[in-house]
Amino acid sequence: MKILIAYCTSSDNSEKLARAMESALNQEDVDLIEVGYKTIIDLSSYELTILGSGIYLGHVCIQIIDMVRNSTNFPPKFAFFYSRQRKEPYPNAFKPIKEIFESNGSEFLGEFNCLGEDFSPYTNEEFTDAQENFERQGFHPNKEDLKDAKVFAKSLI
Numbered sequence: 001m002k003i004l005i006a007y008c009t010s011s012d013n014s015e016k017l018a019r020a021m022e023s024a025l026n027q028e029d030v031d032l033i034e035v036g037y038k039t040i041i042d043l044s045s046y047e048l049t050i051l052g053s054g055i056y057l058g059h060v061c062i063q064i065i066d067m068v069r070n071s072t073n074f075p076p077k078f079a080f081f082y083s084r085q086r087k088e089p090y091p092n093a094f095k096p097i098k099e100i101f102e103s104n105g106s107e108f109l110g111e112f113n114c115l116g117e118d119f120s121p122y123t124n125e126e127f128t129d130a131q132e133n134f135e136r137q138g139f140h141p142n143k144e145d146l147k148d149a150k151v152f153a154k155s156l157i
C-alpha cells in the first residue's frame with residue numbers, strides 16, 4: 001500500500017512517532033515527509049495519508065493546516081497522530097482538517113495521541129503538567145508510546 005506519513009515538529013516528538021509508525025509499516029511503500037511552510041503534496045498519490053503534529057496553543061501546526069487547505073487532491077483514507085504536553089487530550093485538534101478530508105470523500109480511519117514533553121513552556125499550567133508527567137513517567141514519547149504508535153499504524157492497514 002502506498003502510504004504518506006507527513007508531520008511537523010518543533011522538538012522532534014512528532015518525528016519520533018512518525019519514524020516508529022514508518023518502521024511498523026516496513027512492508028508497505030511509505031514516504032516520510034516533514035511538512036514545512038510551503039510544502040505541497042499530491043495526497044491523491046497515496047492510498048493512505050497519516051498526518052502528525054504537536055499541539056501548539058491548542059492547535060495542530062499551521063504548516064499541516066495550510067498544506068491540507070491548499071490541497072486539491074485527496075487520498076481515499078486518512079488518519080492523524082499528535083502529542084501534547086497537557087494531561088488532557090485534544091480530540092478536536094484536527095477537526096478543521098478532518099472536515100476538509102471528509103468533504104472531499106476521504107475516509108477517516110482513526111487518531112493516535114500520547115504525551116510529549118517540550119519543556120519550553122508557554123504557561124505555568126503547561127509547565128506544571130509537563131513537570132508532573134516527567135516526574136511520574138519520565139520523558140515522552142517513551143518506549144511504550146512508540147510501541148503504541150506502531151500498533152496504531154498497523155491497525156490502519
Ligand SMILES: Cc1cc2nc3c(=O)[nH]c(=O)nc-3n(C[C@H](O)[C@H](O)[C@H](O)COP(=O)(O)O)c2cc1C
Pocket residue numbers: 008009010011012013014015053054055056057058059083084085086087115116117118119120122126
Ligand atoms: C509553542 C508551543 C506551544 C505549545 N502549546 C501546547 C498546548 O497548548 N497544549 C499542550 O498540551 N502542549 C503544548 N505544547 C507542547 C507540545 O504539544 C508537545 O511538547 C509536543 O510533543 C511537541 O511535539 P513536537 O516536538 O513534534 O513539536 C506546546 C509546545 C510549544 C513549543
